[in-house]
Amino acid sequence: MSAFEALRGQLRDAAERFAEAPGAAAEILAGMVDDVDRALAEELEIFPVCHHSPSSALAMARRLREKRPKVVYLELCEDMRPLLDELRNCKLPVALQAFASDIDGFDEEWAPLSVVAPITEASAEYQAIAYALETPGVELVAVDWSTDHLFQWEETDPASREDRKAKAPKADQPGTPAASAAESPEAEDGDDADGEALHGDAVGIELGDLRPGFAELEEHLLRHGRVRHWSEWWDQYVEQPLSGAGYDAYRQVMLLVGSLFRRLRDTGDLARSEERERYMWTRMRQHLAASGTDPGDALYVCGALHAASRVEQFGVRSDAPYEIAEPTKTRWLYGLIPSSHSAIEAQFGLAQGSVSIAAATWQKALRRSGVAPFRLAGQKGTSRRSPKAAQLAATPAEDRLSGFLTTPPEPGELDEEELLTWAVDIVRLARRNGYLASTADAIAVVETSVLLAGMRGRNRPTPYDFQDAAVTCIEKDAVPGRRDVRRLCEILLGGDRVGQVGYAALPPLAQNVLDRLEPLGLDLTKRTVQRALLDLRSEPHLRACSDVLWMLRRLLPDGTVRPIMGSRALGERSVQESWDLALGRDQRWLVELGYEGVTVEQVLEQRLRRAAWAPDATASTALAAVEDALVLLGGRRFVDELGARAVELLSAERTVDDAPDVLKRVRRLLAHYRASEPELPAWCKEFVTEGYAHYCTLLPTAFTDEETGVRQVAAMLGFLFGMESLALSLGCDRAQLEIAVAQAHPELPGKVALMWAARLQLGTLSRAELRARCDEMLGNPLVVPAFPRYLSGFVQALEPVPMLAPFVVEVMSKAFGSLPDHVLLPWLPRLVTTLREQAPELVPVLTREAGRTFPGSLPALDAWTPPWESVAEPKPAAGRVPAASGPVAELLAAHPAACDAAAALFGLEPVWQAPAEPAGAVHAEASALVERHPDAAGALAALLGGRAAPVTG
Known part of the structure; x- marks a missing residue:
């Protein structure tokens, strides 16, 4: 007959008396007792735990000293087992991490994959780990899913797959969000919020999750327990009563609670838990068979939910088959990372400050009970105490649940000294953080804590009561600094303790x-x-x-x-x-x-190569990688490889969205090579020639495409005109550019202005014609509203045609003087915003040109005449290029051989035009100048391959 038969009958009678559906309620309650009975009858002792629970850690320390097991089976990813040996070199809390950036067998959108399992000192798992690692002859075996199997379940489960896709990091966020760690508990001026991001976007593995699956049950428990959140309910109704209970009572209560939440759990979550239980029991049976260990000499540490398992593979005597899937080809990397109390709370949905309060409760329980905990030798932040060896015989299971559930808790005595210390310390801490707290506030906090505890049916104030009292009495209605009083209470009761990984780990x-x-x-x-x-x-x-x-x-x-x-x-x-x-x-x-390589040079090279060969890589991306490689790594081989990739990407591009960035980077690289090396690299020459042909091909389309902006077209022209001399020396044909500009027929005003600037640079449009067109638009009332967009195009044209700066200043001056306010005022903010975002380097060009054009003082302004009004250029005849005039023209006409030689050098046919008027005295003066300096004329002729001819008047 079962030891729990009487309890089963009592629960059945209670269900029939109080439940609206006695059949279902009785089945649940009786099933809970059956789960407890089944777990206790198992030959392999099961130790149910709740993660970061001081009562679980205390019971674990006691049981390990009593039983002295030879094998400890731990609910932990089996591939993380080697990391446990490195805990000696760390300061808790830390997290075991498995990380994979190059995945094979999972959805590519999930990359990178990360799994963390945090370890704190106030946990039963740490006690089991320390006992196994510090006791000779004891083996510690991790039996839970490997990280690969964990994501295999995520892959096959539809709900998990959709949730994982929603949380998948972006491609530009390698690994984890760009956030810093939290402060150390000793520092009071650190950044508190950052500690929550220590685990990043990793999947958390919590050992012993006892949070109920149904929100209705949780709401019911919180309401009738007069508490705010689940952590406070657990501390009051489970944690505190179990801290002083015996091992049998602790074990049975934890099994009962685990069975209750298991039966109320969501179907999808329960299926996942059962799959893990099949895996763990299969691994434990395999190890027992391979090692020959007696099940009575082993201890199985797992969450209370898994301890009350009902799968067919449960028990060491079960022969139910279970096939373990093969891992994928994903390469997993393992390490230890710092963790913190706030990171654990944020990842597993615990109340803020609950883990810190648990750590403080653990230290207090150790002092009260006198139990010597297990600690790893030499670990930072811990002190090793000599264990009290004791060997007690195991006793058969007895019903401890009936007495525990029916006996009211013993009234606890008010620890006035502890409460007064808390009150004084919180007032001192509040003053440091800008609060106007006084001794009266400390007294109010003490009295309010006692009052709140009485209203909530507690015999003595808990840390949660103290927090509420401090907020009420000190914070009042304002927070003067970064921290509120609730956060100050958390610091007082333990702080956001942050772990550290030692050098050896x-x-x-x-x-x-x-x-x-x-x-x-x-x-x-x-x-x-x-x-x-x-x-x-x-x-x-x-x-x-x-x-x-x-x-x-x-x-x-x-x-x-x-x-x-x-x-x-x-x-x-x-x-x-x-x-x-x-x-x-x-x-x-x-x-x-460190997961990515052995040295920072290797990791940097891998990242640059990965960026240049990414599916969405562009020529701009590759040029950025070239620049980083030159600045940070040096070496010609890798740079040439990235440069060749940039040429390949440029030739394959069908859009010009990155043209501004390409122009900026290639200019910078060319200037660097010209200043530091005697010759340009081969990839650089190829990039210029390929870019010249590529942008000439895309130029007509870019002028007419509405999706291509004015900035992009200006950058294309800047590349073509800025690299023209180098491209022509490398074999490019200028006729290709002339044809591309001739084929362009833009309609947008900004692009029309760019085309006019390009024609001016090519010589097919004179400045006088361009001035006449602008004056005509300013005089046309129908075109005036659109003129600012033409002017914006002229400003962008300073990129490809810098010599246009005086003309842009002239046109802007005319526009400011003639455009009506309803046209000019809305356009000015748009122009400033565009220049600031897209072309900030053009503003100094306009400013310098305006400084040269306009007078520098107010008296000079009265007599100042705009230079474009003082000298008017003659309008040339249609279809005819105006003949050159002036001293230079006369000098060239007097020495045609030099000009003919220069024309032949460039493959042109020399065509001489008669001057508009006789040279006269100017011709005679130039001839006399050449006669006085014949060596200069001879040197010029020799340089151009000609012969100096005698000059006659």
Whole structure:
């Protein structure tokens, strides 16, 4: 007969008396007792836990000293087991992490994949890990899904798949959001909110999740328990009563609670839990068979939900088959990352401050009970105490539930000393954070805490009552600083403790970085932001540190490594630098960087190559990679490889959206090579020739395409005109550009202005004709409303045709003087915004030209005449290029051989036009000048391949 037969009958009678549907309620309650009975009867002892629960940790420490198991089976991803040995080198809390950036077998949109399992000192799992690792002859076996199997379930489960797609990180967010870690618990002026992002977008594995599946049940428990959230309910009705209970009572209550929530759990979540249970029991039976371990010498540590399992594979004597799927070809990387109380709370939906309160409760329970916990030797932040060895015989299962459920809790005594200490400390902390708190507020907090505890049916105030009382009495109606009183209470009761991974547990890349930065003389493991000063002129050995810091700035999120003084660009090296370093605070990003390679140089090269060969890569992306490789890595081979990729991408592009960025980057690269090397690289020459032909081909379409902006067309023309001399020397044909401009027939005013500027640069449109067209538009009332868009095009034309600056100043002056206010005023803000966003480099050009054009003082302004009105250019006849005149023309006409030689050099047929009027005295003066300096004329003729002819008057 079962030991729980009497309890089963009592629950059945209660269901029939109080439930509206006694059949269903009785079945649930009786089934819960059956689950407890079944779990207790299992030959392999099952230890049910709740994660980050002080009562679970206390019961675990007691049971391990009593039973001394030889094998501990732990509910943890089996491929994370090797990481547990590195916990000695860490300061808790930390998280075990499995990470994969290159996935094979899963949805590509999920990449990168990350799984974390946080470990805190106030947890039963840590007690089991410390016992197994510190006790000789004890084996620790992780039996849960591997990380690969976890995502295999996500792949096959439709609900999980859709949820995962919604949370998938973007391609420009490698790994995890660009956020920094939280403060250390000792620092009171850190950033509290950042600690919640320590785990990033990782899938969390919580050992022993006991949160009910039905929202209605949770709401019912919170309402009748007079608490605000689930963590407070658990602390009051489960945590505190179980902390002083015996092992049998603890085990039975946890099994009962686990069975209740299991039976009320959502069907999809329950199916996932049952699949994990089949996996774990199969792994445990395999290990027992392979090792020959007696099940009585083993302990199975799992969440209470899994302890009350009803799958057919339950138990070591079960012979139900279960086939474990093969892992995919995804390459998983493993490491330890810092965790924090707030990160655990945020990831698993716990109340803010609950994990910190649990840590404080754990320390208090240890002092009260006298139990010596297990700790890893040499671990930071812990003190090792000698264990009290005790070997007690196991006792058969007895009904402890009936007494526990029917006996009211013992009235606890008010700890006045503890409450007074809390009140004094919270007032002191509030003053530091800007609150006008006083001793009267401390007294009010004490009295209000006792009052709230009485109203909620508690014998003594809990930390949650103290929080509410402090908020009521101190915060009042305003928060003077960054922290509110509730956050100050969390700091007081334990703080957002942040863990740290020790040097020996870091990946090779992180160790290499710390070693290479050692000459800075800083302790980079500290969680404070440190200032590094580098005088590279007097201490040249620090240049290696500077190189590492600039690469880390490129690879790590903003704020981890931040330059205060100094810069590095093409051809630019600072002699003094100043850095703010937060590698100890943001240790997680350095650890995840170590998953990608062995050195920062290798990781940087991989990222640049990945960016250049990405499916959505453009020529601009490849040129950016070339620039980063030149600045940070050096070396010709990799740069040439990226440059060849840029040429390939440019030739394959069918749009010109990135033309402004391409023009800016290629100009910068050409200037660098011309200043530092005797000859341009082959890929650079090929890029210029390919770009010249490519943009000539796309130019007519870009002029007429409405989706192509004026800025993009201006950048194309800037490339064609700016690279024209180099492109022609490399074999390009200028006729291709002339044909492309002739074929362009734009309709938008801005593009029409660009086409006119291009024709002016090519010589098919004179400045006088262009001025006449603009004056005609200003005089046409039908065109005046659209004239600002023409003017915007002229401003953008300064990119390809810089010599147009005087004309743009002239047209803008005329526009400001003649356009009506209802046209001019709406256009000005639009022009300023466009220039600021798209072409900020053009503003100084216009400013300098305006400074040269307009007078510099008010008296001079009265007598000032615009230069475009003082000299009027003659309008040339249609279809005829005006003949050159002036001293230069006369000089050239007097020496036609030199001009003929220059024309022959460029493959042109020399055609001489008669001057409009006789040279006269000007001709005689030029001839006399040449006669006085015959050597200059002879040298010019020799340079052009001609012969100096005698000059006659």
